[in-house]
Amino acid sequence: MEPRPERGHRCVPHTADVRIEAWAPTREACVAEAVAALLDTFVDHRPARPTAERTYHAPADQDDDLLVSVLDEVIFRMDTAGELPLRTEVRDDGDGGLHVRWQTTDTGEMELIGAVPKAVSLHELRFGPDAAGWACAVTVDV
Secondary structure, three states: OOOOOOOEEEEEOOOOOEEEEEEEOOHHHHHHHHHHHHHHOOEEOOOOOOOEEEEEEEOOOOHHHHHHHHHHHHHHHHHHHOEEEEEEEEEEOOOOOEEEEEEEEEHHHOEEOOOOOOEEEEEEEEEEEEOOEEEEEEEEEO
16 A cells, blocks of 8 residues: 555545545645545536635634534535635634635636535544644535
8 A cells, every 4th residue: 555645635435425535744734635625526626717815714613623614614605606716725823723715716617527515514524633644534415
């Protein structure tokens, strides 16, 4: 078995919904990878170009709640503003929360390739430090 790269993400088989895993050296980078993993489950964003920049603040909370908050915000913005992030930068706010900056584009600029997410499930949610940094596993309701 090959060692995993320092950071990355993947979709793993799941019965009815979508299950994503992400990993990175830091908590913040892992959240950014989880956003990328979420998008990779349902859109091809390669041809799209950023048209706007958006920010989001997730106030201090448990780490798993912070992850859910950021992923839920992506789904909320898709549903209400018709936009999705192409690039995600996450940094600690100094108080345990997260500052997120997205370069976004309209959903119409991306090709739909999978089931559109409806919500992040708390069932079997994992997010925390591991031997190589931080890792998460999330089930997404579609």
